[in-house]
Amino acid sequence: MKKTRLCNMLGIEYPIIQGGMVWIANGELAAAVSDAGGLGLISPTAGMSRDGDQVDNLKRQIHIARGLTSKPFGANLPLLHNPQIEGLIAAAIDEGVEVVVTAAGSPGLYTDRLKEAGIKVLHLVASVRHAQSAEKRGVDGVIAEGCEAGGHNGMDEISTFALIPQVVDAVGIPVVAAGGIADARGVVAALALGADGVQMGTRFVATHECIAHPKFKEAIIQANDNDTIITGRKLGPIRILKNELAATIVEMEGAGASVEELIAFIGSGRSRTGQLEGDLAKGETYCGSIAGMIEEIKGAGEVIRSIVDNYETVLDGLR
Numbered sequence: 001m002k003k004t005r006l007c008n009m010l011g012i013e014y015p016i017i018q019g020g021m022v023w024i025a026n027g028e029l030a031a032a033v034s035d036a037g038g039l040g041l042i043s044p045t046a047g048m049s050r051d052g053d054q055v056d057n058l059k060r061q062i063h064i065a066r067g068l069t070s071k072p073f074g075a076n077l078p079l080l081h082n083p084q085i086e087g088l089i090a091a092a093i094d095e096g097v098e099v100v101v102t103a104a105g106s107p108g109l110y111t112d113r114l115k116e117a118g119i120k121v122l123h124l125v126a127s128v129r130h131a132q133s134a135e136k137r138g139v140d141g142v143i144a145e146g147c148e149a150g151g152h153n154g155m156d157e158i159s160t161f162a163l164i165p166q167v168v169d170a171v172g173i174p175v176v177a178a179g180g181i182a183d184a185r186g187v188v189a190a191l192a193l194g195a196d197g198v199q200m201g202t203r204f205v206a207t208h209e210c211i212a213h214p215k216f217k218e219a220i221i222q223a224n225d226n227d228t229i230i231t232g233r234k235l236g237p238i239r240i241l242k243n244e245l246a247a248t249i250v251e252m253e254g255a256g257a258s259v260e261e262l263i264a265f266i267g268s269g270r271s272r273t274g275q276l277e278g279d280l281a282k283g284e285t286y287c288g289s290i291a292g293m294i295e296e297i298k299g300a301g302e303v304i305r306s307i308v309d310n311y312e313t314v315l316d317g318l319r
Contacts, residue, residue, distance in 0.1 A: 001311045006174045006196040009140060010099055010120060011072045013037030016187070016304055017122075017143070017176060019201025020076020020101055021151070021212075021286065023048070023276045027064030029209040029300055034071040036301035037308075041076045041101060044088055047211050047276070050269050055087040062095045072098035074120075079105025093117040101143065104152070108137035115140075122176065126154020131167045131175070141174035142167065143199050148180030150202050151271075151286035153230065153237040161193060168194030182290040184310035188318075200303075202288040205275075207300045213278030216285055217297055225292035232266070234259050239288065244281040245270065 004015045018033040019025065020041035030040025042061045044054040058075060065073050075092050079085055079102055089110050092100050100114050103124035111121050115138065122141045123134040131142045144167040146160025147153045160179040168175050177190035178199035190198050205212050206220045219241055230237045231249040234257075240246055252262060266284075274283020298306075 001308045002191060004174070004191070004196040006141065006176065009174060010039055012039050014304060014308060015176075015191075015197030016307065017041065017101075017197060017199040018204045018300070019178070019199055020074075021201050021205060021210075021275075022078075023272045024205065024210055024212040025076060026209075026211045027061035028068065029204060029207065029211070030061075030073045031065040031068035031071075032207070032209045032300035033204065033304065034065070034073040035069040036304040037071075038304050039099060040065065040069075040073040040300075041099075042073065042097075043076050044084075045272075050272060054082075054084045055091050058088055058091050059095060062091075062097060074099030074101060074122075076101045076103070078103045079109060085110075089113065092119065102139075106137070107134040107139050111138045124178075125167070126158065126163070127156060128163075128166050128170045130154075131171050135171045135173050139173065141176060141196070142171065143176040143178050144195075145199075146177075146179035147230065147237065147239070148289045149178055150228070150239050150288040153179075153239060155237065157230070157237055161189065164190060164193045164195050180288060180290050182288075182293050184307045184314045186290075187307055187311060188314045201286075202291055203294060203303055204300060205287075206294050206297050207303060208297060209300050212275050215278035215280055216275050219280055219285060220287060220291050220294055221296060223287065223291035223294075225289070228287050228289050228291060232262065235262055235266075238284065239286070240274075241280070241285040241287045241291070243274075243283075243285065245274075245284065 014037040016038035025043035026046040033040035044058040048057040099120045107123040120140045123139045124143045125131045147157040174196035176197045177195040182203040270284040274285040
């Protein structure tokens with residue numbers, strides 16, 4: 001499999017990053033991905049109670065991962081509206097994580113501080129403009145995410161394979177493609193468009209090491225190509241599995257509900273309700289539109305090996 005400059009920059013064997021999924025990107029999963037040659041990411045809220053301390057939980061998950069692998073791994077730290085972000089940045093530095101992925105906020109806030117500590121910084125973007133802004137603020141690379149991705153998406157809802165070549169042409173730093181990728185075909189396609197690697201979330205949810213609720217994993221396995229939907233466009237687009245909650249949100253939006261009414265109805269912690277607690281009717285189950293391709297729960301290492309083993313086969317089919 002092709003080694004890209006992302007591999008050299010992050011010290012990984014394959015240009016594959018596991019998404020830092022809120023509530024469920026735990027230390028065991030990150031370690032398994034990293035041990036298989038990719039880059040695992042930890043979410044500070046992985047497995048945490050609703051009122052838990054993110055800083056303490058991040059440290060605990062890092063220690064779990066450290067006990068399982070000697071390979072590099074990172075932390076996913078959303079910046080916006082996070083009252084504990086200062087403590088999380090300090091914890092990432094103190095614990096010596098190799099990589100931090102930032103999102104949902106200005107990439108200029110903590111990049112210098114993290115890089116001074118020897119940490120590589122990747123920033124999540126959904127447009128060319130944001131990618132250029134992140135580059136100017138010194139990040140080491142950007143993760144360009146299209147609207148096929150599960151969870152929060154960019155307001156313009158640009159598709160991954162339209163976004164990637166435009167971002168690649170606009171910046172000089174490594175670009176990672178995210179959204180709608182689950183196998184070797186997607187990796188080859190992303191690299192052909194100029195990306196230096198890929199990030200996958202939904203594919204790694206349906207793995208043995210992920211702590212997502214078994215009902216959530218099974219829902220991904222059973223999903224078809226049209227079983228996800230984007231909701232909450234007034235608040236910010238979120239792709240989730242179709243369910244009772246999604247239908248109600250769409251109905252409210254169609255009836256002209258205000259932002260305040262939507263926030264009051266959705267409340268907080270809906271993604272924990274669906275993804276960690278397994279309430280598939282009333283919870284938000286972040287899921288990419290690639291779910292229809294995922295047919296079984298595998299080990300995280302097996303997912304990566306399958307991509308690596310099939311990479312050359314896909315290339316051969318193009319010759």
